[in-house]
Amino acid sequence: MTGFAIIGHLAxxxxxxxxxxxxxxxxxxxxxxxxxxxxxxxxxxxxxxTECFLVLCGPPSPVPKTVLFSxxxxxxxxxxxxxxxxxxxxxxxxxxxxxxxxAAPGVSVRKGGLERLAADxxxxxxxxxxxxIRGAGELPDMVVLSDHLNFTDAEEExxxxxxxxxxGPACLHADQAITVLLNESDRRKCGWK
Amino acid sequence: MTGFAIIGHLAxxxxxxxxxxxxxxxxxxxxxxxxxxxxxxxxxxxxxxTECFLVLCGPPSPVPKTVLFSxxxxxxxxxxxxxxxxxxxxxxxxxxxxxxxxAAPGVSVRKGGLERLAADxxxxxxxxxxxxIRGAGELPDMVVLSDHLNFTDAEEExxxxxxxxxxGPACLHADQAITVLLNESDRRKCGWK
Numbered sequence: 001m002t003g004f005a006i007i008g009h010l011a012x013x014x015x016x017x018x019x020x021x022x023x024x025x026x027x028x029x030x031x032x033x034x035x036x037x038x039x040x041x042x043x044x045x046x047x048x049x050t051e052c053f054l055v056l057c058g059p060p061s062p063v064p065k066t067v068l069f070s071x072x073x074x075x076x077x078x079x080x081x082x083x084x085x086x087x088x089x090x091x092x093x094x095x096x097x098x099x100x101x102x103a104a105p106g107v108s109v110r111k112g113g114l115e116r117l118a119a120d121x122x123x124x125x126x127x128x129x130x131x132x133i134r135g136a137g138e139l140p141d142m143v144v145l146s147d148h149l150n151f152t153d154a155e156e157e158x159x160x161x162x163x164x165x166x167x168g169p170a171c172l173h174a175d176q177a178i179t180v181l182l183n184e185s186d187r188r189k190c191g192w193k
Numbered sequence: 194m195t196g197f198a199i200i201g202h203l204a205x206x207x208x209x210x211x212x213x214x215x216x217x218x219x220x221x222x223x224x225x226x227x228x229x230x231x232x233x234x235x236x237x238x239x240x241x242x243t244e245c246f247l248v249l250c251g252p253p254s255p256v257p258k259t260v261l262f263s264x265x266x267x268x269x270x271x272x273x274x275x276x277x278x279x280x281x282x283x284x285x286x287x288x289x290x291x292x293x294x295x296a297a298p299g300v301s302v303r304k305g306g307l308e309r310l311a312a313d314x315x316x317x318x319x320x321x322x323x324x325x326i327r328g329a330g331e332l333p334d335m336v337v338l339s340d341h342l343n344f345t346d347a348e349e350e351x352x353x354x355x356x357x358x359x360x361g362p363a364c365l366h367a368d369q370a371i372t373v374l375l376n377e378s379d380r381r382k383c384g385w386k
Contacts, residue, residue: 044341
């Protein structure tokens with residue numbers, strides 16, 4: 001199982017944002033939609049062994065929420081940003097507690113953010129100064145990425161002891177980094193260099 | 194200079210499609226928008242040395258049109274699909290002839306499709322059976338990709354003698370393949386393995 005978690009620092013925690021304005025009203029929800037698609041889509045297929053956790057930290061909820069897209073069971077997802085956005089809205093429109101609750105096939109939501117996730121799973125972080133993924137002995141099981149903003153000091157503290165990896169010399173968007181990581185993973189699984 | 198050309202087999206050749214329905218009314222214009230963004234965006238920066246050609250083959254124009262995004266001069270482009278879509282609409286809303294005409298900074302349009310492009314530039318093609326890009330002596334200058342549909346027989350004929358490259362064992366979306374290609378290019382430029 002491969003997982004990605006993306007921190008949406010300003011991303012809405014209710015479903016009130018219009019699909020026509022994911023970047024503005026959604027709190028850069030467009031970034032998170034692209035990460036869902038980079039994590040789960042192959043050409044004419046889905047990555048059934050991959051999970052994508054969206055950690056939404058914006059208003060109006062006083063605590064973060066996490067929306068989980070599971071490649072194993074997701075349906076009705078198309079690769080355009082609005083499609084993922086519509087499923088995120090659906091997840092945010094239902095009441096939720098501290099355990100994942102299904103909102104649609106393969107899409108679930110719970111209260112809690114990075115701290116909870118890092119307690120449940122062994123995480124790694126992308127960092128320009130980290131180990132080049134091509135030279136890494138083993139690829140990480142779960143990678144935490146940030147949206148258009150840097151990790152906060154509190155997030156850095158949670159992630160302090162995580163191993164750090166780099167995908168290359170250029171500073172990429174989170175969804176692009178996911179694509180490069182998955183390419184490295186695909187190559188290893190198939191015995192490519 | 195690195196260039197990508199993406200064939201949009203059903204993509205509208207006028208600006209009448211609504212930004213709220215890029216996949217349907219736009220003829221999978223969402224695919225092309227993602228390719229523009231994969232070609233030109235870095236985190237908080239643009240790839241100023243990269244060009245992205247969108248070859249639009251859908252209705253209503255009797256001949257294809259090509260919209261060119263030039264990283265060197267494009268402005269007012271955000272990484273969400275709607276933003277690229279709005280600039281494509283703008284380009285398709287002006288009359289054009291057989292030479293590129295500016296529609297917005299860094300965005301221009303002309304009549305003509307793949308045949309014209311392949312006559313102007315040395316092209317390469319992505320192919321699962323092609324040379325692995327990691328082992329390629331030199332990376333191609335211009336790569337032609339298809340949208341969600343395969344190349345037509347006529348397109349395959351135009352591209353018949355082009356060198357063929359593969360980005361990995363998994364069959365990816367065009368925008369994902371562009372991201373992997375650019376990662377390989379970034380690594381070579383910076384002396385990474």
